[in-house]
Amino acid sequence: MTTSSADSPLVEVSRVKKYFPVTSxxxxxxxxGEVKAVDDVSLTIRRGETLGLVGESGSGKSTLGRxxxxxxxxxxxxVKFDGIEMSTLSGRELRTMRRRINAIFQDPYSSLxxxxxxxGIIGEPVSVHGLVQGKAEMRERIQHLLDxxxxxxxxxxxxxxxxxxxxxxxxxxxxxxxxxxxxxxADEPVSALDVSIQAQIINLLQELQExxxxxxxxxxxxxxxxxxxSDRVAVMYLGKLMELAPxxxxxEDPQHPYTKALLxxxxxxxxxxxEARERIVLQGDxxxxxxxxxGCVFHTRCPMAIDDCRAVVPPLKETSRGHWTACIRxxxxxx
Amino acid sequence: MTALLEVNGLRTHFFTSAGVVKAVDxxxxxxxxxxxxxIVGESGCGKSITALSIMRLIPSPxxxxxxxxxxxxxxxxxxxxxxxxxxxxxxxxxxxxQEPMTSLNPVLTIGRQLTEAVQRHLGYDNEAAHAxxxxxxxxxxxxxxxxxxxxxxxxxxxxxxxxxxIAMALSCxxxxxxxxxxxxxxxxxxxxxxxxxxQQVQRELGIAVIIxxxxxxxxxxxxxxxxxxxxxxIVERGTLxxxxDEPQHPYTKGLLxxxPRLDKPKGExxxxxxxxxxDLSNLPAGCAFRERCAxxxxxxxxxxxxxxxxxxxxxxxxxxxxxxxxxxxx
Numbered sequence: 166m167t168t169s170s171a172d173s174p175l176v177e178v179s180r181v182k183k184y185f186p187v188t189s190x191x192x193x194x195x196x197x198g199e200v201k202a203v204d205d206v207s208l209t210i211r212r213g214e215t216l217g218l219v220g221e222s223g224s225g226k227s228t229l230g231r232x233x234x235x236x237x238x239x240x241x242x243x244v245k246f247d248g249i250e251m252s253t254l255s256g257r258e259l260r261t262m263r264r265r266i267n268a269i270f271q272d273p274y275s276s277l278x279x280x281x282x283x284x285g286i287i288g289e290p291v292s293v294h295g296l297v298q299g300k301a302e303m304r305e306r307i308q309h310l311l312d313x314x315x316x317x318x319x320x321x322x323x324x325x326x327x328x329x330x331x332x333x334x335x336x337x338x339x340x341x342x343x344x345x346x347x348x349x350x351a352d353e354p355v356s357a358l359d360v361s362i363q364a365q366i367i368n369l370l371q372e373l374q375e376x377x378x379x380x381x382x383x384x385x386x387x388x389x390x391x392x393x394x395s396d397r398v399a400v401m402y403l404g405k406l407m408e409l410a411p412x413x414x415x416x417e418d419p420q421h422p423y424t425k426a427l428l429x430x431x432x433x434x435x436x437x438x439x440e441a442r443e444r445i446v447l448q449g450d451x452x453x454x455x456x457x458x459x460g461c462v463f464h465t466r467c468p469m470a471i472d473d474c475r476a477v478v479p480p481l482k483e484t485s486r487g488h489w490t491a492c493i494r495x496x497x498x499x500x
Numbered sequence: 501m502t503a504l505l506e507v508n509g510l511r512t513h514f515f516t517s518a519g520v521v522k523a524v525d526x527x528x529x530x531x532x533x534x535x536x537x538x539i540v541g542e543s544g545c546g547k548s549i550t551a552l553s554i555m556r557l558i559p560s561p562x563x564x565x566x567x568x569x570x571x572x573x574x575x576x577x578x579x580x581x582x583x584x585x586x587x588x589x590x591x592x593x594x595x596x597x598q599e600p601m602t603s604l605n606p607v608l609t610i611g612r613q614l615t616e617a618v619q620r621h622l623g624y625d626n627e628a629a630h631a632x633x634x635x636x637x638x639x640x641x642x643x644x645x646x647x648x649x650x651x652x653x654x655x656x657x658x659x660x661x662x663x664x665x666i667a668m669a670l671s672c673x674x675x676x677x678x679x680x681x682x683x684x685x686x687x688x689x690x691x692x693x694x695x696x697x698x699q700q701v702q703r704e705l706g707i708a709v710i711i712x713x714x715x716x717x718x719x720x721x722x723x724x725x726x727x728x729x730x731x732x733x734i735v736e737r738g739t740l741x742x743x744x745d746e747p748q749h750p751y752t753k754g755l756l757x758x759x760p761r762l763d764k765p766k767g768e769x770x771x772x773x774x775x776x777x778x779d780l781s782n783l784p785a786g787c788a789f790r791e792r793c794a795x796x797x798x799x800x801x802x803x804x805x806x807x808x809x810x811x812x813x814x815x816x817x818x819x820x821x822x823x824x825x826x827x828x829x830x
Contacts (some may be wrong), residue, residue: 221687329776359542360714361792364758364772371769386688389717393760393770416762430692432717433763434756436740439721446696447689450657 173248174209175348175380176233181206181242183228187455200454202228204404205242207481210348215374215381217395217412219388219427223454225404226384230350233382234268235259246348264294267341271353273333277325283336284321287311290344306343313376314339315369331362335369342373352384367394388431392416397487400424403454403462406481410488420490422469461492469494504675504708505531505554509568512546512553516562519781523549525732526568528807531725533675536702536709538719540755541729544777547712550729551678555595556585573675591621594669598681600661604653610637610664611649617671636667640697659690663697670701677702680712695722716755720744725816728752731778731788734807738817748810748819750793787822795823 183203188194203225210216220226231237233244235251244251246266254262267290270276277286284307297303308318314335325333334354341349354370355363371394373379385391391398392412399409400421408421419425426445433439447466452458458465464474473493481489484496493500512524524546531537539547552558554570556577570577573592580588589595597603605613614636615629624632630649637645640663653661662682669677679698683691699722702709713719719726719740726743728736728751736749747753754773760766775792778784784791790800799822810817811825 221689331776359777360716360755361542361758361773362776364770365774367760368769368772388688389760389762392762392766413766426689428762430688431762432715432720433761434716434720434744434759435761435763436720436744438763444692446692448693450659450690451687 175212175247176210176382177243177245177248178209178229178233179207179243179245181229181232181244182240183225183232183237184240198455201404201457202454203232203239204457206401206404206406207242208399208406208409210380210382211396212347213374213378213380214396215383215394217391217398218382218384218401219386219391219398220401221386221427221451223403223451224401225454226401227352229401230268230352230382230384234266234350264290264344265346266348266350267344267346269334269337269341269349269351269354272357273330273337274325274357276337277333277340279325282322282324283311283316283328283339286325286336287339287343290340294344296344310339310343313342313373315365329362330358331365334358334366338366338369338373342377342379345377346379348380348382350382350384353386354383355390356385356387363390370394388416388428400427403452403457405462406489406491407463408488408490409481410490414485414488418488420484420488420495421463421492422467422494423463426466426468471500473500502533503530503571504533504535504573506571507550507554507568508571510550510553510570511566511568512549512558513564513566514562515564516781521781522732522783523563523780524553527727527729527732527734528568529727529734529737531676531708531710534702534706534708535725536699536711536723538723538726539710539712539729540714540716540719540726542714542777544731544780545729546732547714547729548680551595551680551710551712554678555589555593556580557589587621590617590669590674591672592674593676593678594672594674596662596665596669596677596679596682598684600658600665600685601653603665604661606653608652609649610651610653610656614649614664614668614671617668621672632671633667636671637664639670639701640664640667641693642667658686659693662686662690662694666694666697666701670705670707673705674707676708676710678710678712681714682711683718684713684715691718698722716744716759728755731783732780733788733804733820734818735789735821736819737807738810742810742817746810746817748817748824749789749821750795750823751789754792787820793823795821797823 182205184199184201186196187198189197218226232239287307287310291306297306307321311318316335355366395412398412398415400407402423408424419428426447429445449466460475460477461479464470479491479493481491484490508528510524510527514521514523541547553565611633614633618624618629618632633649634645642648642663683694725739727734730751736752757771773792778788786802787800787805790796805820805822807818807820810819
């Protein structure tokens with residue numbers, strides 16, 4: 166194991182590609198193509214920070230999250246956690262590693278086993294990793310976890326269907342923190358919840374981060390939510406990283422035309438502001454990831470596209486300190 | 501302007517084995533010709549059931565419209581028989597549903613589905629119906645309309661399917677278009693396209709629009725008036741600016757305060773509405789919101805708040821809250 170220092174990033178994703186095969190035929194499956202869900206993405210996540218990962222459906226944001234969790238084995242590239250390359254770990258080593266990494270999923274209805282009680286769900290990671298001895302200690306641990314996520318400990322023996330959506334998401338969060346991880350991938354943790362409940366869960370995530378020093382990768386399509394809790398934000402489109410910047414930089418001074426359009430499309434709940442706002446409405450649809458455009462994947466919808474954009478895959482370059490953009494038309498040397 | 505739609509004291513309940521669910525419980529509002537209205541609320545607040553009641557599409561059993569009236573273009577929709585309702589639906593009232601994949605028939609071409617309504621309602625022959633269908637596709641911004649009519653729904657993306665749904669709803673030139681969460685299943689850049697389209701057809705064709713949504717942000721740009729619903733009742737209604745600029749009901753205020761906003765400085769913590777929406781089959785006495793309300797007073801536990809004029813505001817602004825100073829009952 167390499168030694169970890171406070172300065173080194175907790176997660177290092179370098180040149181990760183994840184291609185899914187497309188097959189045709191029922192018995193004799195023939196490979197007819199591939200979907201480039203994640204195509205050559207590199208980024209790092211620092212200790213204690215929240216990295217927001219935004220993008221529309223099909224952008225590859227969830228696939229990237231799953232590669233980091235090693236729920237998908239990447240096609241190419243490296244995912245390092247605390248300096249350790251994850252894809253080379255044996256099953257046993259990976260299991261040990263998994264104690265340090267956990268996940269919160271979008272749908273609190275399908276991500277909890279309907280046959281297990283809240284105590285069973287939350288207790289499972291605790292017993293898998295052998296964190297407590299004996300039933301009494303386990304009981305105590307579960308009660309404590311329920312309390313931490315704002316559920317009443319007397320609810321421990323209830324089944325998921327007896328909880329509301331917001332409460333289920335709290336159970337999912339309790340499960341995620343049960344084994345005391347350092348890093349949590351939260352994939353759309355609030356998008357299935359009602360508006361009035363979303364704020365409760367967002368606040369809970371922030372409180373837990375402060376309390377336990379957690380590092381988050383927050384995958385979401387809601388740019389307002391991402392801005393609220395992220396330190397840095399990465400924008401993906403069709404498997405590519407388009408822009409990566411400190412949160413305030415990205416929202417106040419977006420560089421990539423896609424980020425600009427995305428931000429201008431986010432509605433603001435204030436008619437006076439809305440009336441004054443200029444909106445960039447992108448034409449057309451997101452192309453199929455099975456057959457992405459040549460050159461810059463965004464050129465088919467980009468209001469700034471020129472001929473070169475069709476030919477060159479734009480590299481991610483630093484346009485200002487810590488602000489990375491993949492567009493040949495912005496930053497130093499722009500055309 | 502005359503009222504195109506007047507809903508008065510509408511009550512739609514569902515009689516289930518677990519008890520009576522009061523999905524819509526006494527709501528009153530109206531809509532002028534050519535006007536756009538948003539019905540906003542969370543899941544289970546009764547916003548979709550309001551739309552289905554207007555369309556008379558409540559599955560029965562278990563649902564039943566128990567009382568009130570719905571007047572559309574001067575006719576009482578609740579008094580119409582099934583045949584008369586079929587003539588109104590799709591003809592004078594068009595509807596767009598949330599999920600464009602499941603609301604289109606996967607085994608019929610887009611053209612076949614688009615021509616059905618004009619043939620059924622307006623008696624067009626094949627050729628005229630076909631011409632109308634390609635005209636509609638162009639209206640909703642689908643290029644190469646003549647060829648696209650031969651395509652099947654799976655060949656369209658989500659945003660395109662929603663355009664087709666809007667074209668279908670508009671096919672007989674309705675006076676009212678009801679869109680139930682028209683953008684919820686779509687990506688944010690596509691959402692903007694669809695909302696712009698709805699606004700454009702509303703203005704160009706002069707039709708009235710009801711947009712049903714859970715997202716306050718979505719409607720801030722596109723509607724004239726807003727009804728906020730909670731637990732089967734309208735808790736606040738007014739013009740766009742009244743509801744957003746001077747929200748009166750604690751629930752409306754809570755909703756507006758609980759969402760992070762791109763135009764505001766990044767705050768430390770959000771202010772959530774504590775608790776959760778009540779069980780509609782077992783509503784507490786008095787105001788359904790009182791258990792989550794910071795302003796609740798003794799009276800909230802006993803009486804259901806009446807919808808009353810907001811004292812300081814123009815006549816359209818109404819609120820149902822005992823803790824807000826109001827004028828006369830509406």
